[in-house]
Amino acid sequence: MTEAARITLVEVAPRDGLQAEARTLSTETKIALIERLADAGHTVIEATSFVSPKAVPQLADAEELMKRLRRRDGVRYPVLVPNAKGLDRAIAVGADEVAVFASASESYSRKNLNRSREEALTDYAPLVRRAKDAGKRVRGYLSMVIADPWDGPTPRERVGECAKRLLDMGCDEVSLGDTSGVGTPHEVAALLDVVTRSVPIANVAMHFHDTYGQALANAHLAMSRGVRIFDTSTGGIGGSPFAKMAGGNLATEDLLWLCRGGGIATGVDLDAIVATARWLASELGHELPAHTSRVLREGAQG
Amino acid sequence: MTEAARITLVEVAPRDGLQAEARTLSTETKIALIERLADAGHTVIEATSFVSPKAVPQLADAEELMKRLRRRDGVRYPVLVPNAKGLDRAIAVGADEVAVFASASESYSRKNLNRSREEALTDYAPLVRRAKDAGKRVRGYLSMVIADPWDGPTPRERVGECAKRLLDMGCDEVSLGDTSGVGTPHEVAALLDVVTRSVPIANVAMHFHDTYGQALANAHLAMSRGVRIFDTSTGGIGGSPFAKMAGGNLATEDLLWLCRGGGIATGVDLDAIVATARWLASELGHELPAHTSRVLREGAQG
Numbered sequence: 020m021t022e023a024a025r026i027t028l029v030e031v032a033p034r035d036g037l038q039a040e041a042r043t044l045s046t047e048t049k050i051a052l053i054e055r056l057a058d059a060g061h062t063v064i065e066a067t068s069f070v071s072p073k074a075v076p077q078l079a080d081a082e083e084l085m086k087r088l089r090r091r092d093g094v095r096y097p098v099l100v101p102n103a104k105g106l107d108r109a110i111a112v113g114a115d116e117v118a119v120f121a122s123a124s125e126s127y128s129r130k131n132l133n134r135s136r137e138e139a140l141t142d143y144a145p146l147v148r149r150a151k152d153a154g155k156r157v158r159g160y161l162s163m164v165i166a167d168p169w170d171g172p173t174p175r176e177r178v179g180e181c182a183k184r185l186l187d188m189g190c191d192e193v194s195l196g197d198t199s200g201v202g203t204p205h206e207v208a209a210l211l212d213v214v215t216r217s218v219p220i221a222n223v224a225m226h227f228h229d230t231y232g233q234a235l236a237n238a239h240l241a242m243s244r245g246v247r248i249f250d251t252s253t254g255g256i257g258g259s260p261f262a263k264m265a266g267g268n269l270a271t272e273d274l275l276w277l278c279r280g281g282g283i284a285t286g287v288d289l290d291a292i293v294a295t296a297r298w299l300a301s302e303l304g305h306e307l308p309a310h311t312s313r314v315l316r317e318g319a320q321g
Numbered sequence: 322m323t324e325a326a327r328i329t330l331v332e333v334a335p336r337d338g339l340q341a342e343a344r345t346l347s348t349e350t351k352i353a354l355i356e357r358l359a360d361a362g363h364t365v366i367e368a369t370s371f372v373s374p375k376a377v378p379q380l381a382d383a384e385e386l387m388k389r390l391r392r393r394d395g396v397r398y399p400v401l402v403p404n405a406k407g408l409d410r411a412i413a414v415g416a417d418e419v420a421v422f423a424s425a426s427e428s429y430s431r432k433n434l435n436r437s438r439e440e441a442l443t444d445y446a447p448l449v450r451r452a453k454d455a456g457k458r459v460r461g462y463l464s465m466v467i468a469d470p471w472d473g474p475t476p477r478e479r480v481g482e483c484a485k486r487l488l489d490m491g492c493d494e495v496s497l498g499d500t501s502g503v504g505t506p507h508e509v510a511a512l513l514d515v516v517t518r519s520v521p522i523a524n525v526a527m528h529f530h531d532t533y534g535q536a537l538a539n540a541h542l543a544m545s546r547g548v549r550i551f552d553t554s555t556g557g558i559g560g561s562p563f564a565k566m567a568g569g570n571l572a573t574e575d576l577l578w579l580c581r582g583g584g585i586a587t588g589v590d591l592d593a594i595v596a597t598a599r600w601l602a603s604e605l606g607h608e609l610p611a612h613t614s615r616v617l618r619e620g621a622q623g
Binding site: 201202203204205206229230231232233235236238239240266270273276277279280281282283309310311314 | 503505506508533534535537538540541568572575579581582583584585611612613616
């Protein structure tokens with residue numbers, strides 16, 4: 020067990036969260052969300068995505084949002100870029116960080132990226148190089164690191180190889196995603212044992228979905244194995260365009276509650292996140308999955 | 322880390338679950354629930370409670386239920402007994418196991434048991450002796466082992482002392498309850514460090530509520546520290562008569578999913594529990610909190 024003194028949260032509600040919602044928020048509301056998240060103390064906020072507006076209409080205002088967003092010193096605002104055109108768009112609006120997304124499994128790569136796993140990684144190499152040359156920080160997402168709904172369990176050695184390739188091509192960190200949310204702590208431990216033979220744990224983030232209620236237990240396990248960067252979503256919103264496959268993202272406030280109990284610093288204020296989740300629920304028109312916001316909203320005592 | 326090869330689940334839906342529900346199920350439906358849980362492979366099913374029917378009207382049919390229930394070899398059916406009169410009633414219907422419930426915190430003891438913590442423990446000593454003399458197995462519940470909503474954090478040494486007293490007076494095991502669900506893995510680890518100085522871990526069960534989404538992470542931590550008995554509730558139903566204070570019990574199926582990923586035997590069939598949760602949701606007239614039942618019901622792939 021390696022006790023964490025401090026972890027970094029990558030807040031993904033404005034991108035991974037909102038892209039799974041039926042209701043599309045206005046640019047103004049999205050900016051208000053990002054502002055609230057920064058006010059709460061987040062230093063990394065995934066702002067939007069430069070994928071095709073046809074694929075993700077909820078984020079079709081990526082340019083406008085990035086132009087209007089008043090960025091703060093000390094806060095990074097990564098944006099997703101699927102290809103060279105997406106990178107051009109991100110550079111044009113002055114994004115400080117971009118994220119590419121590959122898959123550790125073959126079927127999901129073909130369904131989500133329209134390319135084989137190998138083609139996607141090959142395509143990303145020049146793109147990442149160009150982003151680095153342009154002075155951008157680069158995040159590499161790797162999906163389906165535990166299992167793929169079509170292919171079954173993902174070979175752990177392959178996850179390690181893909182992670183290494185992403186770092187070798189210039190990514191500053193790689194975010195390992197249990198995209199379908201099937202993973203359990205034992206499997207996360209086994210994965211990290213293998214992956215850390217190929218890449219330094221300091222460059223590994225983890226990205227959990229709560230489909231089977233395992234997200235927080237998985238995050239805690241990963242934390243005990245030395246992972247220090249976690250992708251979380253205020254309110255626990257999120258999912259997948261393949262709707263029934265993935266539950267929401269690990270909820271920011273539930274991880275904050277865990278960190279509070281363990282004396283682990285995050286720099287993010289729990290009360291501010293709970294207030295933001297309440298506001299976001301009203302904007303989205305439905306209750307959000309995070310436990311901590313629901314109970315604190317109801318005035319229960321801690 | 323002590324890897325578990327096998328754990329025992331104490332299924333508490335028929336008692337801790339149903340007592341928190343607005344709708345009172347018929348005796349027949351409760352028996353059908355218990356039968357389904359036994360069919361699924363559960364070997365310990367908390368069947369009902371002999372508290373005052375005025376306090377818990379949902380379980381006012383305790384006698385009738387126990388008389389009509391066809392008990393199976395190899396399955397234990399503990400029932401709650403608050404006092405001598407409750408024990409008389411449990412003995413009269415031939416219960417094979419009884420559970421007494423004390424509190425590690427003062428305020429909750431006074432609110433829930435109408436007695437001080439010390440008075441409750443003193444009162445239980447002759448009761449447990451009498452139950453043991455009558456050949457019953459005895460479970461001792463200890464509530465609010467992490468914190469109490471009125472008193473704040475519960476001193477860990479006191480939890481150890483109370484647990485030891487319950488075992489010393491004859492309880493076969495003590496179930497440590499994070500009744501309000503505020504605990505986090507770090508606090509559970511710290512608690513177990515202290516408690517296991519006073520009592521053997523083999524006699525310790527843990528009982529988590531999911532108020533802040535921490536239940537499964539806490540259970541996994543406890544498992545890694547050697548706890549092998551967990552109280553869980555199919556569908557994740559449960560709570561507290563003080564409604565807003567506690568979330569549901571740790572969901573049986575979410576723990577089963579974790580065990581499946583870790584190769585940990587429970588003897589309980591996940592699909593049968595998911596089917597039972599679906600049926601129970603229709604009987605109770607609302608969706609249940611467990612994640613795994615919701616996603617498997619929707620036909621997502623694992």
